[in-house]
Amino acid sequence: MTDTRSATSRLAGVLPDAERVVAEHFLVQIERLKAERNAVVLAHNYMTPDIYHGAADFTGDSLALAYQAARTDADVIVMGGVHFMAETAKIVSPEKTVLIPDTEAGCSLAESITGPDVRLLKDRYPGVPVVTYVNTSAAVKAESDICCTSSNALQVVDSLAEDRVIFLPDRYLGRWVASQTDKQLILWEGSCEVHERFTGTELRDYRASRPGLQIIAHPECPSDVLEEADYVGSTAGMIDWVEANKPASVVLVTECSMSDNVAVEHPEVEFVRPCNLCPHMQRISLAGILESLRTMRHEVTVDPAVADGARASVERMLAVGRRPVPA
Numbered sequence: 001m002t003d004t005r006s007a008t009s010r011l012a013g014v015l016p017d018a019e020r021v022v023a024e025h026f027l028v029q030i031e032r033l034k035a036e037r038n039a040v041v042l043a044h045n046y047m048t049p050d051i052y053h054g055a056a057d058f059t060g061d062s063l064a065l066a067y068q069a070a071r072t073d074a075d076v077i078v079m080g081g082v083h084f085m086a087e088t089a090k091i092v093s094p095e096k097t098v099l100i101p102d103t104e105a106g107c108s109l110a111e112s113i114t115g116p117d118v119r120l121l122k123d124r125y126p127g128v129p130v131v132t133y134v135n136t137s138a139a140v141k142a143e144s145d146i147c148c149t150s151s152n153a154l155q156v157v158d159s160l161a162e163d164r165v166i167f168l169p170d171r172y173l174g175r176w177v178a179s180q181t182d183k184q185l186i187l188w189e190g191s192c193e194v195h196e197r198f199t200g201t202e203l204r205d206y207r208a209s210r211p212g213l214q215i216i217a218h219p220e221c222p223s224d225v226l227e228e229a230d231y232v233g234s235t236a237g238m239i240d241w242v243e244a245n246k247p248a249s250v251v252l253v254t255e256c257s258m259s260d261n262v263a264v265e266h267p268e269v270e271f272v273r274p275c276n277l278c279p280h281m282q283r284i285s286l287a288g289i290l291e292s293l294r295t296m297r298h299e300v301t302v303d304p305a306v307a308d309g310a311r312a313s314v315e316r317m318l319a320v321g322r323r324p325v326p327a
């Protein structure tokens with residue numbers, strides 16, 4: 001989604017006055033440099049509200065962000081997100097300069113597996129197709145047959161002719177898919193360090209204390225959490241669900257900055273906010289985005305041959321049916 005209001009006016013009602021003054025100090029400079037560099041700023045749904053509502057030209061999940069940026073004539077993309085997301089933006093827009101404000105913004109899922117690991121799996125299970133979640137490095141995508149997102153993983157697995165599928169790297173998303181398909185899934189032991197901290201017991205306690213509470217969860221959560229959920233979906237799916245259902249009270253079982261962002265747009269909904277923050281996402285700040293634009297650092301590059309392989313895996317997924325961005 002894009003917002004044409006000035007960056008500073010977008011923060012009215014989003015931050016307390018004292019914080020807004022500080023944020024505006026950065027935003028004025030960010031806007032000036034965006035124009036000078038012909039740059040766009042992307043913000044994943046887990047960015048803090050100052051970035052999500054203030055600095056971003058586009059917000060969304062990683063795939064939507066990459067395709068939104070590709071549609072623009074910007075020369076520079078600044079990724080408000082983690083490293084694999086910046087790589088995905090580069091894969092989709094090889095001609096653009098992609099910057100990440102902090103090179104340490106990684107991901108426990110993406111770091112759980114390497115390209116050579118995928119090659120070993122393919123040697124061990126010859127002829128078994130490899131489905132890879134987009135939360136992985138370009139090298140891992142390039143070794144895979146097809147990518148998936150958290151919203152289309154089941155559809156992608158079911159689209160394959162084979163009865164057995166290697167599903168990488170999130171064991172919880174894999175188990176969630178396995179519970180709904182007839183195919184046999186060979187899983188990898190990767191996990192998201194943020195979502196795996198939630199427990200079913202914690203959610204039952206929330207429900208008991210608040211009659212009518214709706215629980216919506218990301219499929220990177222453990223199985224006992226997903227069993228408690230009224231809806232399971234990607235970050236974009238969760239936002240759509242809140243918009244469509246406008247519950248009186250809801251808990252978004254995911255990285256907690258997302259509740260802060262969505263709450264701004266839904267003052268009528270009460271958000272119960274257990275706070276599990278992603279330490280990698282939290283490395284991105286307005287100051288870091290400004291510094292990126294000022295210094296043109298840190299550029300994210302992907303070897304062209306790897307990018308071609310990764311893009312092919314993403315495009316095979318899109319052919320199965322996922323529209324990365326609204327038409």
Ligand code: 13P
Pocket residue numbers: 045060061062135149150192220233234235236
């Ligand atoms: P989606 O935004 O694709 O649902 O992914 C969630 C996530 O954990 C991103 O790091």
Ligand code: SF4
Pocket residue numbers: 082106107108109110135192193194195255278279280281
């Ligand atoms: Fe990775 Fe989890 Fe952080 Fe997303 S929330 S970037 S999957 S560690």
